Amino acid sequence: MYAAGEHVGASDGDGGAPRRGPRRGCHKTIASCTSSALTRPDQDRRGGGPLLARSRRSAGSFEAKTGKKVVLSFGSSGLLAKQIAEGAPFDLFAAANVSFADDAVKSGRCQADTKRLYARGRIVLWTRRGAPMAASLSDLTSDRFTKIAIANPEHAPYGKAAREALEHAGIWEQVKPKIVFGENVRQALQFAETGNADAAIVALSLAKVTDGEVTEVPEDAHAPLDQAMVVCGTGPRAAVAEDFAAFVGSPEGRAIMNKFGFVLPGEAVK
Amino acid sequence: MSAAPLLLSFQIAIVATAFAAVIGIALGLLLSRPFPGRDLIDVIVTAPIVLPPTVLGYYVLVALGRTSVLGGAFESITGSPIVFTKTGAVVAAFIGALPLTTKSARAALEGVDGRLVLAARTLGAGPLRAFLSVHLPLAARGILAGTMLGFARSLGDFGVTLMVAGNIPGETQTAALAIYDAIQAGRDRDATFMVAFLTLLAAFMLYAITKLTERTDAR
Numbered sequence: 470m471y472a473a474g475e476h477v478g479a480s481d482g483d484g485g486a487p488r489r490g491p492r493r494g495c496h497k498t499i500a501s502c503t504s505s506a507l508t509r510p511d512q513d514r515r516g517g518g519p520l521l522a523r524s525r526r527s528a529g530s531f532e533a534k535t536g537k538k539v540v541l542s543f544g545s546s547g548l549l550a551k552q553i554a555e556g557a558p559f560d561l562f563a564a565a566n567v568s569f570a571d572d573a574v575k576s577g578r579c580q581a582d583t584k585r586l587y588a589r590g591r592i593v594l595w596t597r598r599g600a601p602m603a604a605s606l607s608d609l610t611s612d613r614f615t616k617i618a619i620a621n622p623e624h625a626p627y628g629k630a631a632r633e634a635l636e637h638a639g640i641w642e643q644v645k646p647k648i649v650f651g652e653n654v655r656q657a658l659q660f661a662e663t664g665n666a667d668a669a670i671v672a673l674s675l676a677k678v679t680d681g682e683v684t685e686v687p688e689d690a691h692a693p694l695d696q697a698m699v700v701c702g703t704g705p706r707a708a709v710a711e712d713f714a715a716f717v718g719s720p721e722g723r724a725i726m727n728k729f730g731f732v733l734p735g736e737a738v739k
Numbered sequence: 740m741s742a743a744p745l746l747l748s749f750q751i752a753i754v755a756t757a758f759a760a761v762i763g764i765a766l767g768l769l770l771s772r773p774f775p776g777r778d779l780i781d782v783i784v785t786a787p788i789v790l791p792p793t794v795l796g797y798y799v800l801v802a803l804g805r806t807s808v809l810g811g812a813f814e815s816i817t818g819s820p821i822v823f824t825k826t827g828a829v830v831a832a833f834i835g836a837l838p839l840t841t842k843s844a845r846a847a848l849e850g851v852d853g854r855l856v857l858a859a860r861t862l863g864a865g866p867l868r869a870f871l872s873v874h875l876p877l878a879a880r881g882i883l884a885g886t887m888l889g890f891a892r893s894l895g896d897f898g899v900t901l902m903v904a905g906n907i908p909g910e911t912q913t914a915a916l917a918i919y920d921a922i923q924a925g926r927d928r929d930a931t932f933m934v935a936f937l938t939l940l941a942a943f944m945l946y947a948i949t950k951l952t953e954r955t956d957a958r
Contacts, residue, residue, distance in 0.1 A: 548923050621906055651906075
């Protein structure tokens with residue numbers, strides 16, 4: 470099972486707890502998890518995110534090549550790391566921040582020597598087409614922007630980067646009353662897409678595949694968003710997981726990653 | 740640190756339950772008598788019990804969001820939107836509570852011997868007075884039980900609040916959301932404290948509700 474992206478059962482029917490463990494119907498071959506922080510909603514809202522899209526593309530190519538089946542599961546990095554620590558049967562964990570991969574290693578269920586970087590995240594300022602634009606972060610102090618959405622900085626890496634960038638620009642305290650938190654970076658974007666927020670600070674990979682006005686935030690405005698994957702578990706499935714991780718790192722895998730806005734230092738943003 | 744979301748949850752649940760209780764009694768009274776379209780209203784009021792919170796959250800965003808007619812009107816009058824505010828959190832909690840208060844109020848009002856109400860009317864009481872001084876007091880136990888159930892439900896709303904409230908500490912970050920955040924951020928101690936508190940409270944309220952309804956049955 471490969472886990473990446475959107476709510477892995479964010480809530481159950483009765484306002485309750487996040488759902489534990491793999492989803493029903495998951496056949497375990499390769500498991501990986503990646504934060505929703507990497508995902509984006511499709512413009513047509515029929516689902517799929519950049520991470521979802523690129524994961525599916527990667528998984529599809531890998532399956533075609535090796536004949537091994539990959540099952541993807543998506544959730545926020547923090548939650549997935551927690552689930553892995555509690556014994557969720559994931560074989561590969563792609564985290565939106567290397568710290569979550571480290572947490573998974575610390576829990577004793579993932580192997581430290583398999584950790585590899587797959588992207589360094591970039592953030593952008595996103596506004597709706599036709600809505601007032603922001604040429605830079607400092608424009609957000611203007612009255613034109615009454616609500617600004619970011620992912621929850623407490624546990625979403627892209628939200629943390631967004632807060633750091635606002636602090637770096639010296640306007641965090643000023644814009645704080647306008648900030649609303651998305652559960653993840655996708656929800657932050659959704660708030661802005663639906664016009665409920667006037668702007669959102671989201672992942673470049675999300676913005677790339679969403680129709681809107683995009684202003685890049687300088688890379689040095691926040692701590693590097695290093696994203697890593699790590700193999701969890703042991704046995705034959707872990708071997709397949711290692712193959713999959715190697716595939717993502719191969720030139721063919723990198724091309725897919727780059728296409729969806731996931732670049733490593735040294736790779737060009739297209 | 741972890742007491743603030745609990746207090747906020749109480750604040751929101753109290754306001755939401757007050758609305759849900761009053762509107763629930765009115766709807767319960769309405770539904771206790773046959774009229775065309777009664778079943779349709781019953782279905783609409785009951786639906787939040789069975790609909791996924793995402794569906795309800797979506798409806799609230801569409802109907803009360805800042806770009807909606809209602810949401811826009813509210814914002815131009817009050818100066819603040821419904822979504823991302825306490826108002827939004829109250830709406831979310833209210834939606835969860837209303838079916839429970841309405842169902843209970845209807846059952847309790849229907850359970851009152853109609854002849855007692857008629858007797859009050861023959862003694863000169865108007866419809867309102869007969870309702871307030873005879874019908875409502877006789878149904879009070881069941882209504883109170885339903886209100887407590889509604890309160891318990893609104894105290895714990897997660898799905899709708901998550902979708903419309905924006906998770907703002909001190910404003911819309913209720914205990915249910917704070918627990919979710921604490922688990923994701925690895926703050927197990929905070930999560931455990933709030934989880935234990937809400938569990939004990941829920942157990943106490945459910946016990947009280949059972950006792951209340953038991954005595955109603957026995958009477």
